[in-house]
Amino acid sequence: MRLMSDGQWLAPPPSIHDYRFLQKLGPFDIAGHDSVRIVFAFGIGEGLAGLRANMEWANLLFQHSIDPAFGYRWLGPSAPQSPIFHLDPGDRQVRITWDSAAENAADPATGEYDFEGYRLWRKTGANGSWTLMLESDLIDDIGLNTGLIHEFLDTDVANGFQYYYVVTAYDRGNPAAGIESFESGRSGATNVEPGLKVGTQGEAQSGIHVVPNPFVLASPEGFGFAPTNENPALERILFVNLPANASATVTIFSLTGDEIIKLRKADPASRTVDWDLITKSRQKVVAGVYMYVVESDAPGFKDFIGKFMVVR
Numbered sequence: 001m002r003l004m005s006d007g008q009w010l011a012p013p014p015s016i017h018d019y020r021f022l023q024k025l026g027p028f029d030i031a032g033h034d035s036v037r038i039v040f041a042f043g044i045g046e047g048l049a050g051l052r053a054n055m056e057w058a059n060l061l062f063q064h065s066i067d068p069a070f071g072y073r074w075l076g077p078s079a080p081q082s083p084i085f086h087l088d089p090g091d092r093q094v095r096i097t098w099d100s101a102a103e104n105a106a107d108p109a110t111g112e113y114d115f116e117g118y119r120l121w122r123k124t125g126a127n128g129s130w131t132l133m134l135e136s137d138l139i140d141d142i143g144l145n146t147g148l149i150h151e152f153l154d155t156d157v158a159n160g161f162q163y164y165y166v167v168t169a170y171d172r173g174n175p176a177a178g179i180e181s182f183e184s185g186r187s188g189a190t191n192v193e194p195g196l197k198v199g200t201q202g203e204a205q206s207g208i209h210v211v212p213n214p215f216v217l218a219s220p221e222g223f224g225f226a227p228t229n230e231n232p233a234l235e236r237i238l239f240v241n242l243p244a245n246a247s248a249t250v251t252i253f254s255l256t257g258d259e260i261i262k263l264r265k266a267d268p269a270s271r272t273v274d275w276d277l278i279t280k281s282r283q284k285v286v287a288g289v290y291m292y293v294v295e296s297d298a299p300g301f302k303d304f305i306g307k308f309m310v311v312r
Contacts, residue, residue: 079182080115080169081105087165087192094154094163094194096120102169102184103148116142116172120152121186123164126272130186142172157194161212162238164189206304207241208294214309215277237308239263239273239292246298248273253291260285277310287312 028036041058045051061076085098103115117137121130134152137143157163166189173181193211215237242248242265250273252260261280263273277285287310294304 077107077174077179077182079184080171082184082188083118083167083169085165085167085190087190089192089194092155092157092159092194094157094165094192095151096154096165096167097151098167100148100150107171114171114173116170116181117144117146117148118150119168119170119183121166121168121189122154123189125162126164126191128164158212158216159194162191162193162240164191166190208304208306209240210292210306210308211238211240213237214311216311235277236274237277239275239294240271242271242273242294243296243298243301244271245269246296246301248294248296248298250275251293251295253293255289255291260290285310
């Protein structure tokens with residue numbers, strides 16, 4: 001193929017790696033002050049069959065993108081909508097329930113009702129890793145064929161620890177067209193704490209509290225933290241819901257008034273301070289009930305006093 005510009009033939013490309021090409025459109029009869037919308041797609045595929053399949057999808061996307069209200073939206077295959085779920089914590093348990101709206105929604109690109117199932121994910125602490133707790137799908141010729149459920153009781157939890165949950169929905173995809181299954185995201189995760197906190201009325205009002213409370217040596221280790229040389233046993237508690245965008249200190253006292261340690265919030269934007277249960281004299285804290293005082297320069301913040309328990 002030879003290229004032309006301004007009526008003159010251009011010299012051949014200097015290299016086979018020169019990927020210039022000629023794009024031709026028209027002819028069009030366009031009236032003065034009028035316009036024509038031109039839409040085209042670039043396609044690539046494995047062999048001619050792959051190229052044709054991909055271009056068919058490009059055409060499908062274009063056909064489904066035309067909307068009288070929105071113009072061209074270019075909708076592609078997408079995951080089902082994220083289920084709305086509710087967490088109900090109890091004594092060493094969390095009940096998770098979710099709605100069924102995703103089962104009755106069509107894929108915006110294909111128009112097909114391709115919902116296939118749900119997945120329930122959980123992690124311990126904000127920095128933990130997601131674990132698949134449950135997969136529930138339609139009884140058909142795809143997947144596990146467990147049948148759909150909309151409720152799960154998680155009894156593998158410990159009181160006072162923060163657990164994050166999210167319920168996702170996924171479709172069956174279209175293997176014949178090379179379209180994989182799509183799953184909704186986990187950005188809507190919600191945290192909860194099983195059991196009852198040992199705290200004060202002030203804690204319930206302000207939201208500041210200790211996790212886990214009480215701390216029990218046999219509680220699940222890690223809590224989303226990585227081991228360190230100073231704390232290889234991963235024993236750690238959190239002071240949560242501290243004032244955001246402000247400095248804060250947490251001073252821990254024994255019931256006799258002795259200062260155990262003073263902790264400072266390193267990141268002003270954070271709302272959490274953690275403690276490895278090591279005193280300022282570098283000794284492990286003993287079992288008992290402890291008081292703590294939160295001080296902050298946040299506007300309008302008043303010193304807060306709470307308590308927690310350590311059981312060994």
